[in-house]
Amino acid sequence: ELFTSMAHMQRALEAERDIAEEIRQYIRAQEEKLKNLERIASEIDQHSAKALENPEYYLANPVDAYLFVKYFTLDWDRDIDPVLKNNTDLGKKIELHRQDLPTYEDLTGTVNALLRLQDTYKLDTTSIARGDLGGSSSSQLSAEECFEIGRQSYKNEDFYHTVMWMQEALDRNFIETNQTISRSLILDYLTFSTYKQGNILHALVLTKELLLLEPDHSRAQSNKRYYEKLLAEEEQVNRHGDDGTIPIQNKRQVDNYRNSEEFVTYERLCRGEETQEYKHKHKLVCRYRDNKNPLLLLQPVKEEEVYLDPWLVIFHDVISDRELNVIKQLAVPKLGRATVHNVVTGKLETANYRISKSAWLRSEDHPVIERFNRRIQAITGLDVETAEELQIANYGIAGHYEPHFDFARKEEKDAFRDLGTGNRIATWLTYMTNVEAGGATVFPYIGVKLFPIKGAAAFWYNLYRSGEGIYNTRHAACPVLVGTKWVSNKWIHERGQEFRRPCGLNADE
Numbered sequence: 001e002l003f004t005s006m007a008h009m010q011r012a013l014e015a016e017r018d019i020a021e022e023i024r025q026y027i028r029a030q031e032e033k034l035k036n037l038e039r040i041a042s043e044i045d046q047h048s049a050k051a052l053e054n055p056e057y058y059l060a061n062p063v064d065a066y067l068f069v070k071y072f073t074l075d076w077d078r079d080i081d082p083v084l085k086n087n088t089d090l091g092k093k094i095e096l097h098r099q100d101l102p103t104y105e106d107l108t109g110t111v112n113a114l115l116r117l118q119d120t121y122k123l124d125t126t127s128i129a130r131g132d133l134g135g136s137s138s139s140q141l142s143a144e145e146c147f148e149i150g151r152q153s154y155k156n157e158d159f160y161h162t163v164m165w166m167q168e169a170l171d172r173n174f175i176e177t178n179q180t181i182s183r184s185l186i187l188d189y190l191t192f193s194t195y196k197q198g199n200i201l202h203a204l205v206l207t208k209e210l211l212l213l214e215p216d217h218s219r220a221q222s223n224k225r226y227y228e229k230l231l232a233e234e235e236q237v238n239r240h241g242d243d244g245t246i247p248i249q250n251k252r253q254v255d256n257y258r259n260s261e262e263f264v265t266y267e268r269l270c271r272g273e274e275t276q277e278y279k280h281k282h283k284l285v286c287r288y289r290d291n292k293n294p295l296l297l298l299q300p301v302k303e304e305e306v307y308l309d310p311w312l313v314i315f316h317d318v319i320s321d322r323e324l325n326v327i328k329q330l331a332v333p334k335l336g337r338a339t340v341h342n343v344v345t346g347k348l349e350t351a352n353y354r355i356s357k358s359a360w361l362r363s364e365d366h367p368v369i370e371r372f373n374r375r376i377q378a379i380t381g382l383d384v385e386t387a388e389e390l391q392i393a394n395y396g397i398a399g400h401y402e403p404h405f406d407f408a409r410k411e412e413k414d415a416f417r418d419l420g421t422g423n424r425i426a427t428w429l430t431y432m433t434n435v436e437a438g439g440a441t442v443f444p445y446i447g448v449k450l451f452p453i454k455g456a457a458a459f460w461y462n463l464y465r466s467g468e469g470i471y472n473t474r475h476a477a478c479p480v481l482v483g484t485k486w487v488s489n490k491w492i493h494e495r496g497q498e499f500r501r502p503c504g505l506n507a508d509e
């Protein structure tokens with residue numbers, strides 16, 4: 001008890017004062033946390049207000065998309081999660097939105113998409129980091145944002161891109177007043193990838209720089225000895241003819257397919273280059289399609305020939321913007337990751353060479369679909385009763401579909417067996433959007449490139465009259481560089497065309 005001594009009563013008074021101080025401290029800490037939360041909320045607010053002004057436009061730029069995905073993964077776990085951890089109620093509420101937010105899988109996918117764009121369109125690292133993707137410009141990347149692209153490449157053991165992005169991170173770090181990442185961390189990655197790409201001397205120079213910053217870095221110390229030893233050995237071999245300067249080498253690491261003529265031509269066509277001269281260009285015509293179908297009497301279709309053998313045409317203005325909007329809206333809830341046929345297992349699976357989501361729509365789904373299917377039948381003169389449902393495809397960031405045939409080869413007899421309507425005799429490909437940059441459909445064997453035109457459709461036969469596949473129809477969808485790409489496919493089958501494949505179409509075969 002205290003009341004028996006004044007000295008102890010005084011201690012009680014002091015304790016009382018300390019309690020008030022405890023409470024004050026607690027309030028200050030809470031205020032600090034709230035201020036932090038307030039800062040986070042306004043940061044997110046600002047970003048979303050800007051992005052939601054025009055979401056399609058915002059997401060059209062892959063650099064912005066990368067920053068967005070990075071925010072909700074790396075930045076979130078580093079800066080936001082620790083703050084939320086102390087607020088379990090709030091944390092739980094935010095967790096409810098998780099299913100709609102980007103994940104680490106998206107981060108990997110987005111970075112790989114940027115690297116694919118860099119390769120296909122031959123973009124230099126500095127331009128991408130400046131947000132300059134040929135026309136549309138986005139945010140600038142900080143040293144740390146470049147570093148994370150490099151780190152992802154490193155994880156993929158892709159030292160070619162690691163060197164480029166770590167070098168860019170280093171350059172940006174040099175001019176940054178508010179450092180976003182430590183120079184020695186960048187040097188650590190750059191050194192190793194530079195060595196891996198075959199530049200021992202440069203790796204040694206970088207290691208020495210790293211050691212100036214961090215003299216006790218033990219791995220750097222042992223690497224330095226290792227590189228010195230390698231150089232000494234090399235000098236034994238190359239004692240003669242050394243003029244002192246050695247250029248940095250950094251070769252793209254590619255597999256055989258990516259080195260093949262087909263792939264190289266595909267990438268050149270994607271960039272809009274001419275890969276081969278077309279001798280019969282002067283024979284190509286543009287005309288109103290001569291078609292007696294009553295559906296087309298009021299609005300004859302403009303037909304633009306692109307190639308004669310195989311016969312490849314563009315039909316212009318085959319669908320209105322209003323109809324396209326209806327179709328997109330019907331498709332969105334049904335979109336699922338597009339799959340490909342595994343020739344070995346016969347099963348459908350996802351693959352990195354086809355990145356898009358797709359949905360199938362039936363005539364019964366909406367009068368617009370029914371009308372469009374009938375229009376396709378009227379324009380092509382082919383029976384669409386036996387065709388596949390209308391496939392709607394929406395490409396993602398750098399979405400693409402590498403060279404392929406639409407028809408089943410002899411060795412894939414079973415591909416369309418369940419349909420019971422034979423092989424894909426013809427392809428109708430509607431462009432549902434213009435694409436700001438990239439996203440062409442290209443035919444590497446014949447050097448044709450088609451850049452999407454909203455409301456137009458490409459059409460070609462995949463099979464000769466004999467049923468043999470036309471191998472020159474091999475084609476691909478180039479990665480979307482900037483913009484959104486929607487297409488829809490109507491694959492017309494052999495069954496039902498016995499009397500319909502009109503002589504006017506592809507008369508020679």
Ligand SMILES: O=C(O)CCC(=O)C(=O)O
Pocket residue numbers: 393401406429439440441475476477478487489
């Ligand atoms: O989107 C494109 O340009 C072509 C798509 C394609 O070839 C396909 O889906 O089979």
Ligand SMILES: [Fe+2]
Pocket residue numbers: 404405406475
């Ligand atoms: Fe295709």
